[in-house]
Amino acid sequence: MVTDTEITVYHRPATLTDLGTHYCPGCTHGIAHRLVAEVIDEMGLRETTIGVASVGCSVFAYNYFDFDFVQAPHGRAPAMATGIKRVLSDRIVFTYQGDGDLASIGMGEIVAAAGRGENITVIFINNANYGMTGGQMAPTTLPGMKTTSSPNGRDVESQGYPIRTAELLATQEGAGYIVRRSLHDPKNIRLAKKAIRLAFETQVRGLGFSLVELLSSCPTNWGMDPVDALRWIEQNMIPYFPINDFKVHPVIASLRI
Amino acid sequence: MVKELLKGNIAIAEAAVRAGLQAYFGYPITPQTELLEYLSKRMPELGRTFVQAESELGAINMVYGAACTGVRVMSSSSSPGISLMMEGLSYIAGTELPVVLIDVMRGGPGLGNIAPSQQDYNQIVHGGGHGDYYPIVLAPANIQEAIDLTVLAFDLAEKYRSIVIVLLDGSLGQMMEPAELPPMQPLRESYPEWATRGAIGRERRIHTSIYLNPVEQEKTNLRILQRWQEVKKNEVRYKSYFLEDAEYVVIGFGTAGRVALSAVRAARAEGNKVGLLRPVTLAPFPAQQIEALAGSSKGILVVEMNSGQMLDDVMACVKGRTPVHFYGRPGGIVPLPDEVLVEIHRMTEKSGRLNGHPRDQWLERMVQHI
Amino acid sequence: MQTEIIISGFGGQGVLFAGQLLAYAAMEQSLQVTWIPSYGPEMRGGTANCTVIISDEEIGSPVVGSPKVVLALNLPSLDKYEPLVKAGGLLIVNASMVDRAPQRTDIQTVMIPASEIAESLGDKRMANMVMLGALLGNLPILPEEAIAKVLREHTTERMQKLLSANLEALKRGMNYLVEKVK
Numbered sequence: 001m002v003t004d005t006e007i008t009v010y011h012r013p014a015t016l017t018d019l020g021t022h023y024c025p026g027c028t029h030g031i032a033h034r035l036v037a038e039v040i041d042e043m044g045l046r047e048t049t050i051g052v053a054s055v056g057c058s059v060f061a062y063n064y065f066d067f068d069f070v071q072a073p074h075g076r077a078p079a080m081a082t083g084i085k086r087v088l089s090d091r092i093v094f095t096y097q098g099d100g101d102l103a104s105i106g107m108g109e110i111v112a113a114a115g116r117g118e119n120i121t122v123i124f125i126n127n128a129n130y131g132m133t134g135g136q137m138a139p140t141t142l143p144g145m146k147t148t149s150s151p152n153g154r155d156v157e158s159q160g161y162p163i164r165t166a167e168l169l170a171t172q173e174g175a176g177y178i179v180r181r182s183l184h185d186p187k188n189i190r191l192a193k194k195a196i197r198l199a200f201e202t203q204v205r206g207l208g209f210s211l212v213e214l215l216s217s218c219p220t221n222w223g224m225d226p227v228d229a230l231r232w233i234e235q236n237m238i239p240y241f242p243i244n245d246f247k248v249h250p251v252i253a254s255l256r257i
Numbered sequence: 258m259v260k261e262l263l264k265g266n267i268a269i270a271e272a273a274v275r276a277g278l279q280a281y282f283g284y285p286i287t288p289q290t291e292l293l294e295y296l297s298k299r300m301p302e303l304g305r306t307f308v309q310a311e312s313e314l315g316a317i318n319m320v321y322g323a324a325c326t327g328v329r330v331m332s333s334s335s336s337p338g339i340s341l342m343m344e345g346l347s348y349i350a351g352t353e354l355p356v357v358l359i360d361v362m363r364g365g366p367g368l369g370n371i372a373p374s375q376q377d378y379n380q381i382v383h384g385g386g387h388g389d390y391y392p393i394v395l396a397p398a399n400i401q402e403a404i405d406l407t408v409l410a411f412d413l414a415e416k417y418r419s420i421v422i423v424l425l426d427g428s429l430g431q432m433m434e435p436a437e438l439p440p441m442q443p444l445r446e447s448y449p450e451w452a453t454r455g456a457i458g459r460e461r462r463i464h465t466s467i468y469l470n471p472v473e474q475e476k477t478n479l480r481i482l483q484r485w486q487e488v489k490k491n492e493v494r495y496k497s498y499f500l501e502d503a504e505y506v507v508i509g510f511g512t513a514g515r516v517a518l519s520a521v522r523a524a525r526a527e528g529n530k531v532g533l534l535r536p537v538t539l540a541p542f543p544a545q546q547i548e549a550l551a552g553s554s555k556g557i558l559v560v561e562m563n564s565g566q567m568l569d570d571v572m573a574c575v576k577g578r579t580p581v582h583f584y585g586r587p588g589g590i591v592p593l594p595d596e597v598l599v600e601i602h603r604m605t606e607k608s609g610r611l612n613g614h615p616r617d618q619w620l621e622r623m624v625q626h627i
Numbered sequence: 628m629q630t631e632i633i634i635s636g637f638g639g640q641g642v643l644f645a646g647q648l649l650a651y652a653a654m655e656q657s658l659q660v661t662w663i664p665s666y667g668p669e670m671r672g673g674t675a676n677c678t679v680i681i682s683d684e685e686i687g688s689p690v691v692g693s694p695k696v697v698l699a700l701n702l703p704s705l706d707k708y709e710p711l712v713k714a715g716g717l718l719i720v721n722a723s724m725v726d727r728a729p730q731r732t733d734i735q736t737v738m739i740p741a742s743e744i745a746e747s748l749g750d751k752r753m754a755n756m757v758m759l760g761a762l763l764g765n766l767p768i769l770p771e772e773a774i775a776k777v778l779r780e781h782t783t784e785r786m787q788k789l790l791s792a793n794l795e796a797l798k799r800g801m802n803y804l805v806e807k808v809k
C-alpha cells in the first residue's frame with residue numbers, strides 16, 4: 001500500500017520507451033541504454049537530442065528511446081551524426097556503436113570525427129566480439145579468445161592485436177572527453193553513468209568530440225551465463241582495456257555534478 | 258566420389274579450396290558468414306591465407322593486391338557488403354585481374370533484412386562500379402551447381418582475366434542438398450606472365466588502373482570489351498525444361514527459377530504447354546536463346562525475387578515480338594509455386610498484347626501488399 | 628513422387644536436426660532431397676522450422692505453401708501449420724505440448740505425446756525422434772533402417788551414446804498409427 005512516507009527510488013527513465021528489448025538475457029546493452037536515458041532525462045535533453053543507431057545488436061536502439069533517432073550504415077554513424085550536427089548545431093547528437101561497427105569497419109569515420117573535433121557524443125559498446133552476426137572476431141577480441149572466426153583462439157601473429165580505441169582516439173587534438181568504463185558491477189555502472197553525463201556535458205558546452213567506451217558482456221556468444229560473463233569482463237577485459245580517463249577537457253575536469 | 262549432404266555456404270567454401278584457392282579475404286555478414294567462418298578454420302589448416310578484414314572495403318582491396326601476384330583469390334559477402342566493394346571491383350576490372358567473388362544476396366535496399374532475395378542483379382550484372390567493364394556472373398540454383406560454378410569461376414576468371422561473381426540468394430546459402438565435391442586440385446606452381454611477384458631476372462611489371470592518356474584508356478576499354486565478346490561467344494550457359502513444344506515460356510534464375518520449375522510442372526499436369534528457361538550465366542546472358550523463344554512462343558513470364566531487374570534484359574531480347582509478363586517478390590520473400598502458377602494462368606488465358614509495361618501491370622496487382 | 632515435410636517447434640527441440648536426419652536418410656536411399664531452415668532473427672529463442680522435400684526427380688521449389696506433411700512440436704507450430712497441410716496430407720502433433728486437438732477433417736492427424744514418451748525413455752529432447760517415428764509409421768517414405776543407419780553414422784559422439792534410446796524413441800513413434808482418410 002502506498003503511504004505518504006513512501007518515495008519512489010527506482011523508476012523507468014522517461015525517455016526509455018515501455019518496450020521489452022530484444023537483447024539476450026543478461027546482456028549489458030540494456031544497462032547502457034538505461035544510463036543514456038537517465039542522463040538525457042536529468043539534463044532535460046529529450047526534445048533536443050537526436051540519436052544515431054549503428055549496425056549491430058543495437059541496430060534497433062531507436063525502439064527503446066523516446067526521442068528522435070536515425071539508423072546509419074555499418075560503421076558510418078559518426079559521419080551521419082556529423083551531417084546532422086552540422087545542420088543543427090544546437091541539437092545534441094550522439095551515436096551508439098558496437099566494437100565491430102566502430103573499431104573495425106567504422107574506424108575511418110570515428111578517427112576523422114575525433115580529429116575534426118566534431119561536437120558529438122559516442123557511446124561505444126566494447127563486448128570483444130561481433131554480437132549480431134553470431135560471435136565473430138572483432139578488433140577488440142582478446143589474444144587467445146575463441147570466436148567463430150578465430151576457432152583456435154585469436155592468434156596475434158596472424159590476426160593481430162586488440163585495438164585500444166579510447167587510447168587511440170585520445171591522441172586526437174579535437175577530442176574533448178575520452179574515457180573507458182565498465183558495466184560489470186553496480187559501482188562501475190554508477191561510474192559509467194557519470195562518464196556518460198560528462199560526455200554529454202562536453203557536447204553541451206561545445207568542447208569537442210566525446211566518447212565513453214563501455215566494457216560490456218555478450219553472454220550468448222561468449223557461451224557463458226550472465227553472471228560469469230560479468231566476471232569475465234572484470235578478470236579478462238579490464239587487464240587489457242584499463243578503466244581510465246584518457247582525455248578530459250579542463251572545463252569538464254572542474255565540473256561538479 | 259560419393260555424395261555428401263552439404264550446406265550451400267560450406268559447399269562453396271570447400272569447392273573454392275579444392276579449386277586451388279590460395280587466399281581468402283572477407284568480412285562477416287549474414288547470410289554469408291558461415292562461408293567466412295568455415296574458411297577461418299580450413300585455410301590456416303592447409304597453410305593458406307585467411308584474413309578477416311576490417312571491412313568489405315578492406316577485403317576487396319586485399320583481394321586486389323593478392324590478385325596482382327597471380328594466385329587464386331576470392332572474397333564473399335552479401336548485398337550491403339557487396340555495395341562497399343564496388344570501388345575495388347572497378348579498379349580490379351580496370352587492372353584486368355582475375356578475381357572470384359561470392360554474393361549471397363539478402364533483402365534490401367539499405368540494411369534491409371537477411372531473408373533471401375535477388376536484389377543485386379542490376380548492381381552485379383550491369384557493373385555497379387564505375388566504368389566500362391563486364392563481370393562474368395554465374396547463378397546457381399542448387400548446391401551441386403553452386404559447387405560446380407565456383408570451380409568454373411576460377412577457371413573463367415583466369416581464362417578471360419575477368420571478375421567472376423557467383424550470385425545466389427540467402428536460401429541457397431542455408432540450404433542442404435546431396436552433392437559431390439570435386440577432387441582437391443594442387444595449388445599452382447607457375448604463375449601467369451603478368452603476375453607481379455618480384456622482378457627476379459626479368460623486366461619489371463606494373464599493375465595499375467590509371468591511364469592519364471585517354472587514348473591508352475580507350476585502348477584498355479576496347480581490349481576489355483574484345484575479351485567480353487569472346488566470353489559472350491563461348492560461355493553462355495542455361496538450363497531448359499519442357500521447352501521442346503512449349504507455347505509459353507517462364508524465365509527465372511536461381512531460386513526463382515526453381516520455384517518456377519514447380520509451377521511449370523503443375524501447369525504441364527493441367528495440360529498447359531509451358532516451359533522454363535533458367536539462365537545459369539546471367540552475364541553473358543542467354544540472349545540468343547531468349548530471342549528464339551520470343552519468336553516461337555505466345556508469351557513469356559519473367560519471375561524474380563526483386564522488382565523486375567532481369568526483366569529489362571529479357572525485354573531487350575524479346576523486342577516486342579511476344580507479350581512479356583512479370584511476377585516478382587522483392588524485399589526478401591521467396592514466391593510460392595502456387596503464386597507463379599496463378600501468373601502462368603493469367604498469361605495463358607489472355608495471351609494477347611499487354612497494355613502497358615509488365616512491371617507497371619504487376620505493380621497494380623501488388624497493391625494488396627502495400 | 629514428391630513429399631514435402633515441414634518440421635516446426637521451439638528452438639532447442641531439435642527440429643532442424645530431425646530434418647537433417649530425414650535428408651541424410653533420403654540421400655542414402657539415392658533420392659533427391661532439399662533441406663532448408665528458417666533462418667534469421669526468428670531463431671534466437673523463438674520458433675524454428677525446416678522444410679524437407681524428398682523426390683525421385685529434380686526438386687523445383689525449395690519452399691512450399693501447402694506441405695504434404697507437418698510435424699508440429701508445439702502449439703504455435705500447430706496454429707501456424709494446421710491450415711496449410713495439403714488436403715489428404717498428414718499432420719503429426721506433439722500432444723505433450725499443445726492444449727487442443729487439430730480441427731481439420733480432410734487430413735490425417737496423429738496426436739502423439741512425444742515429449743512424454745521421450746522423457747520416459749530418459750530425455751525429453753528425443754521428442755523429435757518420436758515424431759520422426761510417427762512420420763515413418765504413418766507414411767513410409769523411407770525405411771526405418773535408413774534413419775537408424777544415419778543415426779549410427781552421421782551423428783556426434785553425444786548422440787552415439789544415446790543411440791539405443793533414440794532408436795527406441797523412433798520405434799515408439801512408429802507404433803502410433805492412424806487410419807488413412809479416403
Ligand SMILES: Cc1ncc(C[n+]2csc(CCOP(=O)(O)OP(=O)(O)O)c2C)c(N)n1
Pocket residue numbers: 055056057058074097098099100101102125127129130131132133138284285286287313337338341368
Ligand atoms: C556493410 C556491412 N557489412 C557487414 C554487415 C553485417 N553486420 C551486421 S552487425 C555486424 C557486427 C556488429 O558487431 P558490433 O558492432 O560489435 O556490435 P554488437 O552486435 O556486438 O553489439 C556485422 C558485421 C552489415 N550489416 N553491413
Ligand code: SF4
Pocket residue numbers: 022023024026027028029057127131132217218219220221
Ligand atoms: S548477441 Fe550478445 S551483444 Fe547481442 S544481444 Fe545477445 S548478448 Fe547482447
